[in-house]
Amino acid sequence: MRDLGLAPPTVTSLTGGLADSVFETAALDPTLPLLARRPDPSSTTWEEVTAVEVREEVTDLAKGLIASGISPGHRVAIMARTRYEWTVLSHALWAVGAEVVPIYPTSSRDQVEWILRHSGCVAVVVEDEQAVMTVGSVCGSLPQLRHVWQLDAGALQQLVERGEFVPLATVESMRRIVLPDSTAVVAYTSGTTGRPVGCALSHRNLASTCDTLLAGWGHKVVPPGGQASVLAFLPFSHVYGLLVQTLCIRGGMMMGHEPDLHEEALSAALRSFRPTYFCGVPSIFEKIYKNFLRVAQQAGRGALFERAADTARDYAAALERQRLGGGPGPGFDLRLQHALYERTVYRKLRAALGGRVLLATSGGSSLNREISLFYEGIGIYVNDGYGLTETSGGITAQPLGREMSGTVGRALPGTDIRVADDGEILVRGPSVFQGYVHDEASTRAALRGGWLATGDLGRLDSDGYLTITGRKKDVVVTSSGKSVSPALLEQRLRMHPLVHQAVVVGDNRPCVGALITLDPDFLAYWRESLAVRSDARVKEAREENALREELSRAVAAANSAVSRSESIRVFRVLPATFDVASGLLTPSMKLRRDAIVRHYALQIDAMYQARSRAPREHMADELAHWDDADNVFG
Template structure:
């Protein structure tokens, strides 16, 4: 029997090798103005994200789908069957506590196992999750809780809960305040023991792709932040096509088990999207709550991921720290020569894949092999020793830095997106990367460049609307289906997108022309 949320996929997309689907580029006066890539996976027509743990438990109950941090340096494997049972138990606890379908439950925590567990348990109970950054002020947190009318809040620490207790009088809808470090998630699972399993099945059964899954607040560069109302269908359109496109990360089967260590904030849609993709593809997922160098390095060494999520700053830091260590060891000249070789190797590899060159020559391959144990392997070992892929987003990554990591043996998949696009709207195509760009549209997404250079986006992952309690729920985000991003960009002749600036930074000349002060590096 086919899982409820499964959708038929093109036969070419479900095969054993990744596909290269060329984009359709539309031009105006000879200049590329719009680009689209057809979806690799048909849109989901029924079911929800809440079904994923149970589908996995039925299809492959013994597969390890997550690892949970235990004592230092230890990870406890969690099978698909175990995770589904935990999701069901916590969902029953939420039901026992009186949370009704459509109620909002906020989560204020770092990147932890409990975050993902609560996400799926809340969905299984028919709820809507609302992420809150653990660094948010009391005012910011109160605003989000008031705006969504959240009936429950789960904090990671007792200190976070204590800071919010004086605000309870201003939060009449908030009935429950649970604390992860006090064991309240486990108590929830116990409190729902008397709730029949069928109650969870019934609540799951009424959910569909158009059901609201989460309200994620933007950073709010001006005024108050806006709540992006993302549906289960938005996530499926994003995740299913990303899993197919990024075949090497999520679907390739090698001698090494695929695994992702997540350390970017779960309060951001990028981190949650990748967590959902891992559950969807049954790729082992781990959570690293601390970004302190010593803690993160220890987690990388013990978990040994094959894929990481990162922002460009982190990759810059890895490069700079490696060079600084080489300088202390009086090996900086060796490092610089190795960096030059890696950059040239990465660029030659890109040219070979694009058909504009022959790939790395014999001398370049020999030089790379020479420097691998001296420099590149040490960098890979600092990341756990098995990292082969890094998914990078948040801001543009410099071409030279991307080429260095590719030459050092780590593929870089750069993407661009917003909270409103449920994560990535564009991403590097693995079979035809172009460093210095943010790739092609994710399959199923359309990108348009407006007359003033603003990037417009449309497609399955793009939100339907913003949360607006005064209007009774969700109000449409666009009038015509095209989301105005506020970012400036350009398309090359083959449809690759480059980010060039922010629209708010535009200068208006005396002649009325809009110009960006400088392109982004």
Template sequence: MYAARGENGGDPVREVSVARLVAPQVSGGLADSVHQAAETHPDRPQLALEPVEAGGPWRTVTAGRFRDEVLALARGLRAEGVGPGDRVVLMSRTRPEWTLLAYALWSLGAELVPVYPTSSIEQVRWVLADAGVRAAVVEHSGQAMTVAAACAAPGTLLGLWQLDLGCADELVERGAEVTEDEVRRLRAAVRPESTAVICYTSGTTGTAKGCVISHGNLAAECDTLIAGWGHLLATDGAQPSVLAFLPLAHCYCLMVAVTCVRGGYLLAHQPEMAPALLLPALASFRPTFLFAVPYVFERIFDEACREAEAAGQGALFEKARAAAVAHAQAREERAAGTGHGPGPVARLRHSVYERAVYSRVRAVFGGRVRAAVSGGSPLRRELGLFFAGAGVTVYDGYGLTETTAAVTAQPPGRVRFGTVGRPLPGSTVRIADDGEVWVRGDTVFQGYLHGPPALAGGWLATGDTGRLDPDGYLVITGRKKDIIITSGGKSVSPQLLEERLRRHPLIAQCLVVGDDRPYVAALLTVDPEALAHWRRLRGASGRAPAAPADDAELRAQLQRAVNQANTLVSRAESIRAFEVLPVDFTLQEGLMTPSFKLRRSAVAHAYADVIEALYAR
């Protein structure tokens, strides 16, 4: 199934390859699957629409109706002049029209250019000019004004359509003059190597680059996941159902939507990731599988912990957490052939907490989820073990926009927590001499739009550093560009310190700094809900300072967390000073990517005065 090798017999593994599970697509494009599903299973539910009234049932759209709506929108776009090779911006939150429009564009051989709904005028201006965009679909008037302001000149765009003004219905009406045969001819001309998406990197540093992703790239990614992992998406023969809530402009969520359509899974859309809106949607839709990022699992765990403490059951939750981790670790060892699995005492202890704790954790996901995928950034080992012990196995993976989302994944039944799995079937991972992760395979993109060549001999240099264990599992250790070099010449990888500090329940985010400085320092943000909870437990809500930075007791608590994190590194790498910021890093301010990774250079620029003050004192 896979091959792993080092330079010599006893050397570390340097390269791992996994054989294909599915043959590459040799003809057609992504929109073909919509018509195939409508012909073979016309009455199978394909989309789920939000209830009209809160608490009501989700409405379904069959595969046959989904095909008809895609075709009607494609005819309308064609009537407006959109054709093969035209690049069309889609700027909207995650909603059903997004998926319908994507397939309508692919039906015409047009190229989708996703734009994050929170993008600034300058960001949109760059995408419009760099991609040579012909038209745009936006969600509301604010985005319409952003796109209009970003255009080089009036009349530059063929069309600017607004979803909240009913543009979908207008396009359907306009399409009456275009025959189905014309759309069918255009769809038949699409090839696997044809461009499906120009997906701009969210980018933790530098200017966003347009990644050219073909129909074949997306088909290889999704068909491989369906073939190898599809049985995990539902139990007892039920139709798999997925709630998409990440931004569809992110390649990860786009892959989720395409996988659902190609696999015949029921796909629902939730436009907001805020827990206050996401958790009720999960509870009412009750998906069978979850695609998320570590941030979601962290928030669910933290909220469960706070609720237990507020109810006076903090000690019970901690015992349940430890039992879940021990149980999952024993099962992991058994799967790896290094242990016998949970013993009688561990099984008994685990069963004690099933009703009181674990069933309630699963209920947060809707009650039916037994497996999930985490992507965007590595999920920490202890969190993965906890959820597995609670009955939700999280399959952590690794990928980039340039690899059409995942390029590694945890093998079913052989999850190794703390790693991001082994290469996806059809892919190879190599560790370069400097520790950088290189990849190649069917999902690796076609290159950057208007950019320098990204591939050398078929290899993509990811910019991430990592290592392979003896069984071919990849561990990501950091980013090459994130390495800090102090003025004393000491190289420091900030990821270990940042990850450890973020485990503290009070700390929301951490940025370690120190390039060309005499020592390492950190910027910390505090989770406001966790802070309020901590103050309530201490009975300090009435006299606590308004600003976290002015709270001496809080600073002492954070200093203890910093001291504990420093035990992981040498004295020269340790954090000598820190500052507590008044607000968290946010996506809206451009300080985080849509997968909730820090934009390091943006944060350093935004808080340059704070950093200077840290070293001045």
């Protein structure tokens, strides 16, 4: 094993709980805008809420919670989208020493029942009547549940009114007894298989990562003479969303909320809020890139965009070689080309994110190197990091001035990383969780001598840069015994604008295969651009042939990154995308591989059977048999 990290941490040690940040900021800078909200979801006007106003809202809510019997150690679930009330309510709960249990609002009845019962929640906060009905249908099995509060029915105002006669001193005394190692959040992993497990995260766990990032990187998102701002749209039900919220509150950044993740709503919110710091996941960055390409092609400027994108990537790669000591930087011709596209293309692309973004962060899974270089080349560096629920979010980041695209950076100060002999990543540090709630056996299995076994596979280079290569449980083993990690192939397949999602399969099969879903927006444009004029049957056949050729090119491009024995030999296009409602994606948008393989078992069988009908006498013939891609339609 190798053990690599950076310098020891330089951040101030936490002395209380997360709610203290609101009170301390209000005391130091009462007029600092800490949150922003809109009068209604369609509004383009954001009203600033100062630190002292946020403190008063948190205090009034805390009084209402106390009046309702919420005490230190009680668990309260929040089952809501990313909205203003989530932030205020979570800090009010932390102020009275309660523990927050986030639940995805899209969770099924069984998932809601399991989490509320397993965690022992005494109250749950939901958004709307539908969620009230979901919780109500399982209340019979939840003897500890005392309150169901509905945000859209004025629950928070009712709590404030209930707590009017609770003395301020009571809130202060309860807040001051919250210790750094008290549990702040019980975050249930979305569970790619089996029941979700509850990760107990302390106030110190959540604060340590945020404080380290703020100390080392926080200044990079502050505009000259201004204040950093973040539009929060990632689910607070996921640890990455909680990390963003904690970064903003502890760092004094102004935070707006966008609960609607549909493309139109998010795009409008970005243009009106104009953040300086953008936090997303790889699928968001990929989708934005594909939208840029589609819009350019629809305007007849597709070739111009592709040249500009190539220049951006070349320029960023030259900058990277320079900062890593491997080259002189962009040459004169490249600088000239880049300057031209800056005036004509890049600034328009940045405007789609509000026009003020200074830095972006990607998390949840690894970001494709080409996508990362593209964004750096247009003027928005994407800091690709790594973390998981059990580490309270990020444990790596790109070192300032030594960033390397295609990796997830190096261990944060105070965190150690090892790669075991089997390739599994092990970590230890102040952000590593307290353990799984009511599951000592799983806790012992995950924490080995103080090291967390992440279940992720990766490699460390001699300078400590970590590259994620996949998940241990996702490795595909073909019938010949070849082990294939699907992450790289899937990532490269998604680079093609027509490909929305990709799942590599092949366990106990003669070769690697892939299930592909198509991007609906780009597919519609692509079909229009073919301009096939013929009767319906001929048009459909020509479209199918053209699509097969396009996807075959995407597969060939993906295969170029791996050995022949690891390459995709057959693929099938599925009629619908994977989504949370069908149970094929986790709420954090990760593939439920086992569920996908079960759901599409017949299509997978047909994909391989279509290539194995003719008898083969020699192994060489059998291998050659898998060279051509399958019919694309399942």
